[in-house]
Amino acid sequence: MRQIRVYNQVFRIEKTVYSIQGIHLPQPVSYRQLAFFVGTLLVMIILNAFPPMNMIDLFLVKFIGIPFLVAWFFTRKTLDGKAPHRFIIRYLExxxxxxxxxxxKNLEKQANKYQYDGVVAYRKCSGGDPF
Structure with a gap:
């Protein structure tokens, strides 16, 4: 069997943003990270109208810290080899x-739960708390 090398990843360069309206960012940000940040920011703005989020007065945490952490997590980490949002969608599905x-092949659900027969061996601790 002959293996054919594919170089698709080499030519797939992620687009980055270096400044917004002439304001230079401290670090280049990809479009994907920016989308997660803005999406989470919009969710936080909507949630700010309802309790208990409107009772929290930490502006920087709500509108900068949480969107930053969500953007970092969803673009840098993997769950079971997949991007977190794809993993969550597949899990819910x-x-x-x-x-x-x-x-x-389709599995039939069992009506009965498993029941184990036999003797269970255990030791009693001498004196009070076992921990």
Whole structure:
């Protein structure tokens, strides 16, 4: 079997923003990071109208800290080898799906729970608290 090398990733350069309206950013930001930051900022603005978020007076934490952490997490970390937002979507899709598959075949749900028969061995601690 012959392996064919593909160099698609080499030519896929992520676009970055270096300044906004002439104000230079301390670090270049990708469009993806900027989108997560702005999206989270809009969610925080909407949530600020409802309790308990409107009771928190920490402006920098609500409108800069949380969007920054969300943008960092969703662009830098992976869960199970996937981007976090894709992992969450697939997890919710799996939980909401009524069918379960194994090797692409539908599994029937068991009505009975497993019941174990046999003797369980254990030791009693002499004297008060075991910890």
């Amino acid at each position: 799996h939980r909401l799906n009524s069918q379960h598959f194994a090797r692409y």
